[in-house]
Amino acid sequence: MKFQQCTLSNGLTLIAETNPAVYSVAAGFFVRTGSRDETSEVSGVSHFLEHMAFKGDDKFSADDINRVFDEIGAKYNASTSEEVTMYYAAVLPEYLERALDLLSSLMQPSLRREDFDMEKNVILEEISMYEDQPSFTCYDHIMATHFAGHPLGQSILGSQASITALTADQMQAYHRSRYHTGNITLAIAGNCRFEDAVALAEKYCSRIPQGQPSRLLPPVEARTNSRLIVRESSLQQHIMEMGVGPDSRDELRFAAELLSVVIGDDSGSRLFWELVDPGHAEAADLSYSEYDGAGSWMSYLSCSPEQVAENLERFRKVFADVNANGITADELEQARNKVASRVVLRGERPMGRLSSLGGNWMYRQDYRSISDDLKSVRSVTLDEIRKVLDQYPLAMTTTVGVGPLAEL
Amino acid sequence: MSQPINSFRLPNGLLVIVEQMQDVQSAAMTLLVPSGGVRDQENKCGTAAILTEMFSRGAGGLSARELCAAMDNLGLQRGVHVGSAHINFTGATTADRLCDALPYIGRMVTQPHLAEDDFEPARDLVEQSLMSMEDEPRQRLGKMLREYSYAAPWGSAAEGELDHLENISIEDVRNHYSQNMAPDEAILGIAGNIDPGQIRDAVEAVFGSWKSCPSSEPGRGRLPQSPFHIEHDSAQTHIGLAWETIPYCHERYYEAWAAISLLSGGMSSRLFTEVREKRGLCYAISASLSTLRDEGRVFAYAGTTPERAQETLDVTVAEILRLHEGITDDELQRCKARAKSSLIMQQESTTSRASSLARDIYHLNRVVTLDEINARINALTTEQVREFAVEYTPKSMVLVTLGPQSLDPACVTSL
Numbered sequence: 001m002k003f004q005q006c007t008l009s010n011g012l013t014l015i016a017e018t019n020p021a022v023y024s025v026a027a028g029f030f031v032r033t034g035s036r037d038e039t040s041e042v043s044g045v046s047h048f049l050e051h052m053a054f055k056g057d058d059k060f061s062a063d064d065i066n067r068v069f070d071e072i073g074a075k076y077n078a079s080t081s082e083e084v085t086m087y088y089a090a091v092l093p094e095y096l097e098r099a100l101d102l103l104s105s106l107m108q109p110s111l112r113r114e115d116f117d118m119e120k121n122v123i124l125e126e127i128s129m130y131e132d133q134p135s136f137t138c139y140d141h142i143m144a145t146h147f148a149g150h151p152l153g154q155s156i157l158g159s160q161a162s163i164t165a166l167t168a169d170q171m172q173a174y175h176r177s178r179y180h181t182g183n184i185t186l187a188i189a190g191n192c193r194f195e196d197a198v199a200l201a202e203k204y205c206s207r208i209p210q211g212q213p214s215r216l217l218p219p220v221e222a223r224t225n226s227r228l229i230v231r232e233s234s235l236q237q238h239i240m241e242m243g244v245g246p247d248s249r250d251e252l253r254f255a256a257e258l259l260s261v262v263i264g265d266d267s268g269s270r271l272f273w274e275l276v277d278p279g280h281a282e283a284a285d286l287s288y289s290e291y292d293g294a295g296s297w298m299s300y301l302s303c304s305p306e307q308v309a310e311n312l313e314r315f316r317k318v319f320a321d322v323n324a325n326g327i328t329a330d331e332l333e334q335a336r337n338k339v340a341s342r343v344v345l346r347g348e349r350p351m352g353r354l355s356s357l358g359g360n361w362m363y364r365q366d367y368r369s370i371s372d373d374l375k376s377v378r379s380v381t382l383d384e385i386r387k388v389l390d391q392y393p394l395a396m397t398t399t400v401g402v403g404p405l406a407e408l
Numbered sequence: 409m410s411q412p413i414n415s416f417r418l419p420n421g422l423l424v425i426v427e428q429m430q431d432v433q434s435a436a437m438t439l440l441v442p443s444g445g446v447r448d449q450e451n452k453c454g455t456a457a458i459l460t461e462m463f464s465r466g467a468g469g470l471s472a473r474e475l476c477a478a479m480d481n482l483g484l485q486r487g488v489h490v491g492s493a494h495i496n497f498t499g500a501t502t503a504d505r506l507c508d509a510l511p512y513i514g515r516m517v518t519q520p521h522l523a524e525d526d527f528e529p530a531r532d533l534v535e536q537s538l539m540s541m542e543d544e545p546r547q548r549l550g551k552m553l554r555e556y557s558y559a560a561p562w563g564s565a566a567e568g569e570l571d572h573l574e575n576i577s578i579e580d581v582r583n584h585y586s587q588n589m590a591p592d593e594a595i596l597g598i599a600g601n602i603d604p605g606q607i608r609d610a611v612e613a614v615f616g617s618w619k620s621c622p623s624s625e626p627g628r629g630r631l632p633q634s635p636f637h638i639e640h641d642s643a644q645t646h647i648g649l650a651w652e653t654i655p656y657c658h659e660r661y662y663e664a665w666a667a668i669s670l671l672s673g674g675m676s677s678r679l680f681t682e683v684r685e686k687r688g689l690c691y692a693i694s695a696s697l698s699t700l701r702d703e704g705r706v707f708a709y710a711g712t713t714p715e716r717a718q719e720t721l722d723v724t725v726a727e728i729l730r731l732h733e734g735i736t737d738d739e740l741q742r743c744k745a746r747a748k749s750s751l752i753m754q755q756e757s758t759t760s761r762a763s764s765l766a767r768d769i770y771h772l773n774r775v776v777t778l779d780e781i782n783a784r785i786n787a788l789t790t791e792q793v794r795e796f797a798v799e800y801t802p803k804s805m806v807l808v809t810l811g812p813q814s815l816d817p818a819c820v821t822s823l
Contacts, residue, residue: 021431023752054675062685063676070674070742073749092749121688121716128713129691131643132545233641235539267464268476277465277472279532282540302540334480341483344502345434349756 001353003367004194011181011210014201015361016188017353017369025096025190026350028088029103030358032185033178035158036082036151036292037215042166044158045174047080048123052171053087053106054078055115060105062115072098075351078106082143082152083292084362090351093191097200104204107179116168124164127157135302137229138238138402142298145227146242146398150220152291180211187358190350217293220244226399230406236282237305237403239312241396245288245295246388248363253290254376255384256392260288261335262327263318263394264299268334270322274314275301281311286394292363297394305404312408319394326386336377343373411755413765413775414604418612420620421592425765425775426607427599429758435600436500436758437510438766439517443588444494445566446626452576453561454534454568455584460490461530462522462581463497468515472526475512484509488516490566493625493700493770495589500759503601507610514614522585527578538570545642546692546711549810553648554698556636556806557705560629590621597765600758625701635807635821637814645717645811647710649724649820651802653697655704656771662784663796664697668706669743670793671695671731676742682727683710689720695728701771714812725805725819732797735790747785751778 005015034046055062069076069089076089076099087106089099130136140155147153158166186205188197222244246252264271264286275284281303289296303311346352347370360368368376401408415425448455465472479486486499497517501509541547555563596615598607653664672679672695683693695708708728712720754760755778768775807820 023431023755024749063681066675066681066685067742070676071738071745073745073747075749075753090753092752118686118688122684122691125644125689125712125716126691128643129711132646132711134543234543236536236543268480273473276533277529279529279536282533282536303536304539330477334477337481337483341485341501344483345485345500348432348434348758349753 001369003369005367006198008202008205010206010208012184012186012201012205012208014186014188014198015357015367016192016194016197017357018190018192018194019350020191022191022350023092024090024350025093025188025192026088026090026354027096027099027103027186027188028086028354028358029107030185030187030362031085031179032083032183032215032362033085033213034081034083035154035156037178038154038174040154042170042174043155043162044123045166045171046085047156047158048119048163048166049171049175050078050080050085050087051119051123052111052116053109055109055112055119057105057108057110060102065102065105068098068102074099080156082154082156086358088354096192096196100200100204107184108207111168111172111175113168116171120163123157124160127160127163130157134231134234134236134238134402135300138240138400141227141229141402142240142242142398142400145225145400146296147220148225150218151216152220152294178213179208180213181208182210182212184208185358185361187354187361189353189357215292220294222397224397226408228401228406228408230404231402232404234403235304236302237308237401237405239301239308239399239401241299242398243297243394243396245297245392246290247293247295248290250295252384252388252391253295255380255388256288256295258332258335258339258377258380259327259385259388260286260297261339262331263322265338270318271315274318275311280307280314284311284315290363295392297392297396299396308405308408323389323393323395326382326389329382332380332382332385336380339377340374343370343377413777415775416608418591418616420616420618422594422596422615422618423769424596424598424611425769426602426604427761427765428602428604429600429755429761432601432756432758433502434500434758435503435506435598435602436762437498437506437513438597438763439497439513440494440595440766440770441497441517441589442494442593442623442625443584444491445564445568446492446561447584447588448561448564449580451572452580453564453572455576455580456495456566457490457534457568458527458530458576459581459584460488460495461533462526463488463516463520465526465530466521466523468519470515475515479509479512482509484512486513492562492566498759498763506598506600506602507606510610510614517589518615518618520585522578522582524578527581531573531576534568535570535573538568541567545640545644545646545810546709548638549646549648549709549808552636552638552808552810553650553707553806556632556634556808557650557707558700558703559631561626562628562700563631587621588623590623591615591618592620592622595766595769597762597769599761599765635817638810640810640812642811643713644711645714645809645813645815647712647717647721647724647815648808649708649728650705650806651804653704653706653800655702656699657701658704660796662788663792664704664800666740666743666788666793667731667797667800668695668697669746670735670739671728672708673743674746678727678731679724683720683723687719687723689716689723693724699771717811718815721815722819729801732794732801735794735797737790740788740790740793744785744788748782751782754778
């Protein structure tokens with residue numbers, strides 16, 4: 001694998017990790033924009049825009065885009081988070097040009113009004129679909145509650161009301177303000193030659209306007225908060241809790257990742273042995289998420305309503321013990337081995353490499369090879385784990401529940 | 409594009425298929441043991457699911473924690489899943505460590521402790537996951553659709569039934585194990601950058617002493633009649649449709665595959681275009697093939713808000729019924745292109761190859777190489793696919809819905 005990068009004549013950054021030993025190539029535009037960059041009047045516009053991108057431009061109609069992607073057998077899609085909107089396709093090497101032609105058209109969509117009105121229905125259906133998934137509902141509310149007043153608390157999908165009220169003009173304005181070369185990275189991973197990638201990128205990306213949109217990075221104010229969404233007919237209770245963790249530029253993030261594996265991986269972790277293995281809960285996890293200028297611990301509990309109080313107590317005991325006494329060398333070694341294997345297996349396919357390639361660049365303008373990641377995982381020490389726990393103890397300040405319980 | 413494939417059978421019956429993949433760093437395995445939910449006794453649906461929960465709770469003299477630590481330290485990503493026909497053990501790690509990891513999988517399969525103390529926690533977990541499924545409308549609908557499509561026990565949920573769990577004892581679980589968890593009809597698929605000779609030695613050492621115990625698959629029982637509606641205070645109405653098609657082992661399988669691909673294969677497929685893109689009726693819509701050894705179904709799903717649900721049902725059924733109309737060469741060409749790229753990308757995934765090897769053996773008694781699939785798909789003509797679509801136009805359909813209001817099933821009942 002070989003990493004190369006360049007800046008195209010319009011200022012767009014191209015990064016590529018080429019590997020002649022794989023059979024496919026994946027390409028993706030990573031746009032540094034998401035729900036955190038929206039104002040409340042246009043809540044949900046980043047995600048809605050991601051859908052509208054597939055409705056075409058002057059060259060391709062909506063039908064063309066779906067048809068041509070299928071003609072070249074592409075595995076393609078897009079996703080929107082709080083911070084990044086990405087558009088990607090994995091194809092056989094001979095179709096890279098067609099794929100880039102299409103993907104680049106997604107960056108400058110026409111946003112035709114009739115398409116906008118029709119797609120609005122699909123977005124409203126997507127919002128309803130997620131309402132029927134309790135764990136997603138729980139996630140949406142914990143973000144809104146934990147980051148209340150902070151941009152990260154803004155909903156990715158938006159609400160029925162905000163989407164219904166959104167106009168095509170507002171979307172146009174949002175697009176004009178965010179989709180500039182300084183805010184977009186084109187990443188390519190897999191079987192292709194770098195020179196070819198550069199030539200194709202120059203050929204198809206020249207229309208993307210120059211510019212460097214900004215993003216507000218206010219500090220997160222930690223405060224205690226809780227919220228229960230009551231669903232009387234549900235059988236299970238879902239509880240998420242959140243606390244402050246290291247941000248995406250913090251050197252402690254690898255230690256935080258390993259700590260979350262030791263404490264809250266879905267099998268073989270402390271929470272697993274305390275709650276899941278004895279049958280007290282269906283799920284009991286801890287995860288760590290890094291954001292631009294912020295970070296969080298998030299725990300997740302799914303169990304029958306009668307067991308919630310005891311289970312939350314079990315969480316607190318596990319966290320208190322870790323905060324006070326740390327973890328053992330054996331636990332750390334087991335987590336290192338687990339994570340190292342995940343890094344290798346995920347990195348085996350171009351699609352797996354693409355997200356890591358683009359993600360590192362988005363957050364840190366940094367390239368990390370699989371060996372760099374392995375080295376970082378291997379070199380985490382118990383001292384660093386102690387340091388994470390001292391600076392960012394497992395102390396949850398926000399609690400959100402979805403299920404039959406009206407109080408905890 | 410195919411890579412070398414070896415197979416051998418141990419004296420106890422275990423059939424092993426090994427595919428060498430030289431351009432990858434990992435290796436993966438899938439072990440199918442014919443002890444799935446269809447073998448649960450009547451009113452004890454969930455026995456296989458509880459057994460599945462118990463394999464990792466101590467085996468071959470190692471405690472649950474020792475077993476877990478050993479496998480984690482080998483970087484083994486693993487799972488044990490219960491299906492209708494099989495309990496399925498999967499594992500993947502870097503290629504150099506698979507032989508070291510196999511003995512631990514082997515302990516779980518051949519020497520699980522099945523201790524009395526571990527029974528309650530395992531049953532509690534199965535109960536909790538069934539309750540979660542009840543809260544997820546789409547999952548619950550999928551379970552019902554299967555139940556109304558295949559006769560019992562093949563349509564029964566392998567995950568179990570909530571009201572059966574209290575009938576199940578540790579003795580039932582142990583009996584299920586001793587009567588069904590045998591190598592006779594078991595299949596082990598392994599794919600990755602491995603040495604077949606080494607793998608053979610490792611497999612013989614691990615599974616050679618696994619005791620044979622012949623058994624057979626159960627027949628067919630009752631099939632409930634649809635249309636069926638489940639009242640639920642969900643945001644969307646969830647619609648499930650099913651109809652008969654041919655199973656994977658049928659010689660015309662690739663025609664069936666192409667027909668369903670036209671209907672729901674990519675974002676330019678008919679259901680996506682007509683129901684979502686042109687009418688904005690839903691976000692999620694799909695249709696896919698499901699197969700048992702000797703029968704097959706198409707399962708279709710759409711989720712939509714109650715006020716648009718009737719139109720969604722009517723439009724979806726109309727598209728299904730007119731599938732044979734106006735099939736173009738371009739349409740089929742797109743299906744072929746998608747298939748070709750999936751096949752080639754499969755060579756980058758040891759996990760998906762290992763599971764395909766085992767699945768092929770179960771359904772066909774042989775492995776279909778990627779070259780063969782490619783050739784069969786390339787040879788398809790629009791005329792063939794059209795004829796198939798005409799011949800297999802649904803003559804009846806199963807309709808199951810879940811949501812605040814039931815729908816008018818006329819478009820289905822009038823067939």
